[in-house]
Amino acid sequence: MFEQIIIKQREFFRTHKTKDLGFRKHKLEQLKKLIQKNEELLYEAIAKDFGKSRFDTYTTEVSFVLKDIDFYLKNLKRFAGPRNAGTNLVNQIATSRIYSEPLGNVLVIGAWNYPYQLSLSPMVAALAAGNTCIVKPSEIAANTMSLMARLINEEFAEDYLYVAEGGVEETTEILSHKFDKIFFTGSTRVGKIVYEAAAKHLTPVTLELGGKSPAIVTASADFDIAAKRIVWGKFLNAGQTCVAPDYILVDEKVKDKFLEYLRNYITQFEYGPHAEHYTRIINLRNFERLTAMIDAEKIYHGGKTNAEDLYIEPTILTSVNWNDKVMQEEIFGPILPVLTYQYYREAINMVLEQEKPLAAYLFTNEKDEKELFTSLLSFGGGCINDVIMHLSNDNLPFGGVGNSGMGNYHGKYGFDTFSHQKAVMGRVTWGEPNLKYPPYTEDKLKW
Numbered sequence: 522m523f524e525q526i527i528i529k530q531r532e533f534f535r536t537h538k539t540k541d542l543g544f545r546k547h548k549l550e551q552l553k554k555l556i557q558k559n560e561e562l563l564y565e566a567i568a569k570d571f572g573k574s575r576f577d578t579y580t581t582e583v584s585f586v587l588k589d590i591d592f593y594l595k596n597l598k599r600f601a602g603p604r605n606a607g608t609n610l611v612n613q614i615a616t617s618r619i620y621s622e623p624l625g626n627v628l629v630i631g632a633w634n635y636p637y638q639l640s641l642s643p644m645v646a647a648l649a650a651g652n653t654c655i656v657k658p659s660e661i662a663a664n665t666m667s668l669m670a671r672l673i674n675e676e677f678a679e680d681y682l683y684v685a686e687g688g689v690e691e692t693t694e695i696l697s698h699k700f701d702k703i704f705f706t707g708s709t710r711v712g713k714i715v716y717e718a719a720a721k722h723l724t725p726v727t728l729e730l731g732g733k734s735p736a737i738v739t740a741s742a743d744f745d746i747a748a749k750r751i752v753w754g755k756f757l758n759a760g761q762t763c764v765a766p767d768y769i770l771v772d773e774k775v776k777d778k779f780l781e782y783l784r785n786y787i788t789q790f791e792y793g794p795h796a797e798h799y800t801r802i803i804n805l806r807n808f809e810r811l812t813a814m815i816d817a818e819k820i821y822h823g824g825k826t827n828a829e830d831l832y833i834e835p836t837i838l839t840s841v842n843w844n845d846k847v848m849q850e851e852i853f854g855p856i857l858p859v860l861t862y863q864y865y866r867e868a869i870n871m872v873l874e875q876e877k878p879l880a881a882y883l884f885t886n887e888k889d890e891k892e893l894f895t896s897l898l899s900f901g902g903g904c905i906n907d908v909i910m911h912l913s914n915d916n917l918p919f920g921g922v923g924n925s926g927m928g929n930y931h932g933k934y935g936f937d938t939f940s941h942q943k944a945v946m947g948r949v950t951w952g953e954p955n956l957k958y959p960p961y962t963e964d965k966l967k968w
């Protein structure tokens with residue numbers, strides 16, 4: 522079904538047109554205009570998909586992608602290089618250079634929870650780096666997927682950029698073809714399928730996956746700011762955020778006090794059933810998966826649900842243990858289990874026993890605790906005294922480790938993810954040392 526488009530993209534890449542920086546700039550500007558012109562449609566489609574508010578869509582999706590386009594427009598020349606490198610003594614006299622070259626025909630597969638950002642942001646990096654691109658957004662956010670397909674496929678030639686619509690069947694077909702790079706965002710389960718398909722063609726992959734990201738709150742934390750930031754980060758997009766704090770590990774001594782702060786902020790932020798700024802659950806399947814995690818006996822706050830509206834109230838569970846359903850898989854919804862620890866090292870050990878998470882967060886004012894957090898725990902990225910915001914800093918690479926993924930993007934890292942670093946050394950043609958050439962006579966061996 523998609524074979525002809527993939528072949529056309531391969532042929533177009535071979536014309537070398539995408540290597541021209543003027544061409545890339547023009548395409549990025551064209552994309553920027555397309556997004557700006559259709560901003561209202563973007564808001565409407567995502568609201569239909571899962572009731573995401575205009576404000577959230579602007580801050581976490583539209584402005585995010587526009588910022589990426591501006592960033593690459595500004596830095597394209599510098600990133601594309603070439604860059605000079607030093608030359609070691611044995612190769613003197615020579616010039617050594619690194620050329621960032623596009624990989625070729627790339628495939629971007631997106632997830633539904635930030636449908637624009639997760640499909641378009643890697644796509645922008647791929648185009649900036651000079652590739653052709655096929656984007657397959659998630660079919661679960663059906664309205665945003667078809668809108669992206671309609672807008673982009675009408676605006677751009679399919680031999681350069683194409684949005685493929687479809688679910689498992691279509692993605693399986695696409696994955697059977699050869700690409701020069703696959704960039705996947707989604708679950709660890711599907712990440713393994715993608716990795717396997719890519720291996721058949723020796724295609725490099727970036728896998729942006731998920732996991733259970735902890736937030737540790739110690740006795741020395743500023744509870745007010747910790748609760749405010751955790752509540753915001755957890756219930757943004759109704760918890761359907763890959764780097765949302767999945768669960769809290771709080772020092773047993775301060776648990777009750779901290780829970781009150783959490784409850785206060787949930788109330789203050791007004792996430793009631795009629796709140797327009799509170800996103801709904803993406804579909805009934807996920808709604809049922811999530812409600813099954815709510816153990817009525819462990820509800821500290823919340824627990825109200827409405828299947829018709831796909832609404833789940835921000836819910837805090839206490840007295841949770843590792844055997845509870847809610848601790849068996851990534852929650853990906855507005856349920857926040859709170860677990861306790863007695864000693865800080867116990868909290869660290871609990872996290873170490875789990876798969877490496879995509880994010881980890883620590884709230885503390887103790888220097889030693891900060892140091893142990895960064896030196897002992899392995900996680901994709903994270904924050905001390907905040908949540909989520911590390912991903913908005915383009916100077917930092919964004920990606921997972923172990924079960925939460927491989928590779929990274931954002932800012933310069935995104936450009937490099939879709940580039941090959943080609944090393945070239947240019948030698949002078951004089952001053953040749955005879956030593957390196959055979960025959961290796963006694964005289965030479967004395968050296």
Ligand code: NAD
Nearest residue numbers: 631632633658659688689692707708711729730731732763
């Ligand atoms: P998913 O893995 O179900 O789907 C992701 C993509 O894979 C979709 O485009 C889908 O069509 C495709 N897909 C699904 N099943 C497939 C199959 N059998 N073969 C081939 N393709 C298939 O993930 P999701 O539900 O869209 O997103 C939720 C997950 O993504 C969570 O685990 C979350 O943590 C993770 N996530 C990670 C990031 C990140 O940046 N690391 C961002 C958002 C979401």
